[in-house]
Amino acid sequence: MADRKATSEILNRDELIAAYEAGQRAFSGLALAGVDISGVDLKGADLSYADLNETNLSQANLRGCDLSYASLREANLTQADLRGAMLIGTDLLGATVTETNFHGADYDPAETHFPMGFDPIKAEMKSDRANA
Numbered sequence: 001m002a003d004r005k006a007t008s009e010i011l012n013r014d015e016l017i018a019a020y021e022a023g024q025r026a027f028s029g030l031a032l033a034g035v036d037i038s039g040v041d042l043k044g045a046d047l048s049y050a051d052l053n054e055t056n057l058s059q060a061n062l063r064g065c066d067l068s069y070a071s072l073r074e075a076n077l078t079q080a081d082l083r084g085a086m087l088i089g090t091d092l093l094g095a096t097v098t099e100t101n102f103h104g105a106d107y108d109p110a111e112t113h114f115p116m117g118f119d120p121i122k123a124e125m126k127s128d129r130a131n132a
Helices: 013-021
Strands: none
Touching: none
């Protein structure tokens, strides 16, 4: 079984997958901007505060992931599964979200930033704030 890798030591797709397959789920602060990790299964991982700008996450399983305060600017999330994910304060500006499943994902209307024209209500997301 592989040793637990510090998030700062994970520099590419293979290292991320190996750490996840070894049972690691804590990847807070991960920096993989611009990396192709399409199709990866990271269900339930903590990716809070991660730098995933311009990352290809198409068809990735991110179900139940904590992406709070992560930056996914210009990321490709085409057909990704984000059901039940935590998107509090997440920056998705410019992200491609074609056929992305956001059902039941939590967001903060004041702090989560979506691509132009994206409607979290139509995407069946859940606001973490009561309507004022």
